[in-house]
Amino acid sequence: MDSSRRRVLQLLGLSALGLTTKPIRDAFAQEEEQVQAQFKKGENALTAQQWAMVINTRAFESEGDLEPLIEACHKIHNVPKLENKNHEIKWIWPEPYHNAFPLKAGRFLSEEVEHRSFLVLCNHCENPSCVRACPTKATFKRESDGIVLMDFHRCIGCRFCMAACPFGARSFNFRDPRPFIRETNKQFPTRMKGVVEKCNFCAERLAVGQMPACVEASEGKLTFGDLYDPESEVRELIRTNYTIRRKQMLGTEPSVYYIV
Amino acid sequence: MLELAIKGTKRYYGWMTFLLAVIGAGFLIYLWQLNVGLRITGMSRDASWGFYIANFTFLVGVAAGGVMVVLPYYLHDYKAFGKVTILGEFLAIASVIMCMTFIIVDLGQPMRIFNVFLYPTPNSVLFWDTVVLSGYLLLNIVIGWNVLEAERNNVHYQQWLKPLIYISIPWAISIHTVTAYLYCGLPGRGFWLTAILAPRFLSSAFASGPALLVLLCLIIRRVSNFDPGREQIQSLAKIVAYAICVNVFFFLCEVFVVFYSQIPEHMDHFKYLFVGLHGKGAYVPWMWASLILMVIGIILTVNPITRKNEGVLAVACMVIFFGTWIDKGLGMISGGFTPNPLHHINEYIPTLPEITIALGVWAMGFFILTVLFKIAVGVKEEVRA
Numbered sequence: 173m174d175s176s177r178r179r180v181l182q183l184l185g186l187s188a189l190g191l192t193t194k195p196i197r198d199a200f201a202q203e204e205e206q207v208q209a210q211f212k213k214g215e216n217a218l219t220a221q222q223w224a225m226v227i228n229t230r231a232f233e234s235e236g237d238l239e240p241l242i243e244a245c246h247k248i249h250n251v252p253k254l255e256n257k258n259h260e261i262k263w264i265w266p267e268p269y270h271n272a273f274p275l276k277a278g279r280f281l282s283e284e285v286e287h288r289s290f291l292v293l294c295n296h297c298e299n300p301s302c303v304r305a306c307p308t309k310a311t312f313k314r315e316s317d318g319i320v321l322m323d324f325h326r327c328i329g330c331r332f333c334m335a336a337c338p339f340g341a342r343s344f345n346f347r348d349p350r351p352f353i354r355e356t357n358k359q360f361p362t363r364m365k366g367v368v369e370k371c372n373f374c375a376e377r378l379a380v381g382q383m384p385a386c387v388e389a390s391e392g393k394l395t396f397g398d399l400y401d402p403e404s405e406v407r408e409l410i411r412t413n414y415t416i417r418r419k420q421m422l423g424t425e426p427s428v429y430y431i432v
Numbered sequence: 433m434l435e436l437a438i439k440g441t442k443r444y445y446g447w448m449t450f451l452l453a454v455i456g457a458g459f460l461i462y463l464w465q466l467n468v469g470l471r472i473t474g475m476s477r478d479a480s481w482g483f484y485i486a487n488f489t490f491l492v493g494v495a496a497g498g499v500m501v502v503l504p505y506y507l508h509d510y511k512a513f514g515k516v517t518i519l520g521e522f523l524a525i526a527s528v529i530m531c532m533t534f535i536i537v538d539l540g541q542p543m544r545i546f547n548v549f550l551y552p553t554p555n556s557v558l559f560w561d562t563v564v565l566s567g568y569l570l571l572n573i574v575i576g577w578n579v580l581e582a583e584r585n586n587v588h589y590q591q592w593l594k595p596l597i598y599i600s601i602p603w604a605i606s607i608h609t610v611t612a613y614l615y616c617g618l619p620g621r622g623f624w625l626t627a628i629l630a631p632r633f634l635s636s637a638f639a640s641g642p643a644l645l646v647l648l649c650l651i652i653r654r655v656s657n658f659d660p661g662r663e664q665i666q667s668l669a670k671i672v673a674y675a676i677c678v679n680v681f682f683f684l685c686e687v688f689v690v691f692y693s694q695i696p697e698h699m700d701h702f703k704y705l706f707v708g709l710h711g712k713g714a715y716v717p718w719m720w721a722s723l724i725l726m727v728i729g730i731i732l733t734v735n736p737i738t739r740k741n742e743g744v745l746a747v748a749c750m751v752i753f754f755g756t757w758i759d760k761g762l763g764m765i766s767g768g769f770t771p772n773p774l775h776h777i778n779e780y781i782p783t784l785p786e787i788t789i790a791l792g793v794w795a796m797g798f799f800i801l802t803v804l805f806k807i808a809v810g811v812k813e814e815v816r817a
Contacts, residue, residue, distance in 0.1 A: 256471075257476070257477075257778075258474075258475070258476030258477060258478075258778070259471055259476065259477070260477050267774060270775070271774040271775055271776060272774070274773075274774060274775040275697065292774075301618065301619050301620075304555050304556065305556055305557070305558070305618070306553065306556055307547075307548050307553050307556040307558035307559040307562070308544075308547040308548055308550075308551045308553060308556075309551045309553050310547070326544070326547055326551070327540075327541065327544075328539050328540070328541050328542075328544045328545055328547055328548065329470075329539050329540020329541045329542075329544075330535075330538070330539055330540075330558060331480040331481060331538075331540070332556070332557075332558050332614070334477075334480040335480060335481060335615075335618055335621065335768075335769075336618050336619075337620075337773070338618075338619050338620020338621075338773050339620070339773060339774075340477075340478070340772055340773045340774050343477055344470070344477065344480060344540065345469065345540065346469055346470050346471040346473075346475070346476075347468060347469040347471040348468075348469065364541075365468075365469035365470075365540065366469055366470070366539070366540025366541040367540055367541060368540075419619075419620060419773075422619040422620055423619065424619060
């Protein structure tokens with residue numbers, strides 16, 4: 173056998189390569205019908221086919237009316253308050269009509285609508301472009317109730333989802349957010365630098381039978397429910413009011429409806 | 433063959449030391465970025481990609497442009513390019529490595545990069561971009577190295593390389609097509625949402641890549657005993673001439689569609705870049721410079737009198753290289769993000785640390801390129817002697 177240095181090195185390289193295939197061999201060697209870990213739903217958990225929100229924008233008179241809702245959300249989700257506009261983290265925030273609905277803004281608009289503030293947040297689209305873009309499935313659409321969720325521990329911070337989102341709903345942690353959280357809520361994880369985050373439709377609250385924080389704080393101005401339950405309150409509102417959605421023509425099918 | 437890279441003149445070592453110094457500076461700033469996060473860059477919630485991704489996009493083009501010497505030689509049996517295919521392949525290697533590094537320095541959590549392979553996601557274009565870029569790197573390393581080694585040993589390269597060489601040609605097209613798909617498939621980004629984006633990227637790639645090759649050939653002739661050849665340089669220059677014409681034509685097609693249709697979603701980005709929007713217009717001089725540079729490039733490379741003068745040709749190639757860099761790097765990324773989807777105008781200006789890191793990556797690329805070219809030229813000199 174040819175035992176030159178080159179040959180020995182080649183063999184060593186091949187052996188090293190062989191060792192790295194262990195996880196694959198293990199996967200094939202696994203016994204079938206292994207019991208998979210299962211999650212049990214909480215007893216009080218709220219469920220839906222596709223969660224949706226209806227915002228009655230007429231009920232909000234000024235931007236000040238939106239503050240408590242934003243505050244409620246940002247407080248329980250440990251959203252930091254950053255001074256630098258560029259690095260801002262926001263899950264839900266106010267926008268004027270022509271920014272919330274840039275393609276629908278006429279040049280001459282009802283003065284009242286012109287001055288109204290519109291709550292914007294992640295639309296939990298039925299056909300989300302951010303989920304399509306994510307290279308690691310760190311952002312995904314939950315099959316069970318249609319919420320677009322994020323795994324902060326899997327996110328590599330490539331920000332493809334931010335480019336893909338047509339609603340600017342996503343924020344990136346340009347720095348460690350923890351020093352900028354006024355009061356940490358121990359019930360919800362804080363994030364680290366370098367990952368993307370956004371509204372999660374309060375998945376953690378729905379799991380224990382609570383309505384989303386903003387809905388709770390809105391005193392009836394926001395309505396939350398199952399889009400595919402014809403008897404649900406949101407469907408009732410959509411049936412009886414003229415509603416619009418943000419950038420509907422893009423086909424992402426937003427789940428947040430606005431009564432204007 | 434690596435030993436050829438460690439035997440060099442004083443000037444060679446001086447150049448390498450200079451590059452190492454720039455790499456070092458970039459690396460130190462990168463350590464800072466790694467420590468405190470991307471806040472040291474000019475990127476923001478609105479312009480979520482910046483200088484790194486701009487350079488990445490441009491360099492994918494340079495890498496793909498290398499195929500312009502490989503294709504005529506292997507598919508059209510254009511013998512003259514046999515002398516320089518190795519330069520195209522080695523340029524591709526250095527460029528792809530720069531691309532990958534730019535992606536890594538842009539990540540918020542770079543240590544998690546292997547999640548891309550751990551959780552492969554076929555619906556994500558970024559996943560495919562990783563696949564085609566690594567594939568292209570591998571192909572060029574295997575092909576370039578083996579063909580050069582065969583040349584050194586005065587034998588024909590191995591038969592099994594042939595299919596790989598043929599695969600590498602459409603593969604080069606694919607890397608830039610997939611890179612364009614990163615942008616042009618996104619709803620709500622009017623600037624990028626156009627089917628001409630991938631063809632535009634390719635035409636600009638086939639101008640900038642060969643333009644850099646012409647410059648490198650001219651440098652090699654001056655610093656070594658290997659002459660890439662006048663015919664080779666002239667043929668490359670003709671490729672550059674066609675490609676830059678097509679690139680400007682594609683750009684004008686886009687301008688027509690955008691401004692004749694008058695759809696604000698598409699128009700506002702162009703307005704922002706070329707005349708400024710709502711008082712913001714940091715890129716206006718850059719974009720006009722880019723256009724003027726590309727037009728000068730067309731005049732100098734299309735006209736046979738100027739093209740045949742190698743001094744003028746060198747200027748033309750530099751002009752085209754910088755023109756396309758502004759067009760496809762700087763403008764393409766920041767223009768796409770401004771105005772943002774909510775029509776706020778938040779300008780992106782790269783910061784000094786960001787530029788230093790980018791320079792470090794470029795220096796690393798040129799370090800690799802110099803090593804590879806040193807080897808290639810060394811072999812060529814040996815064979816000739």
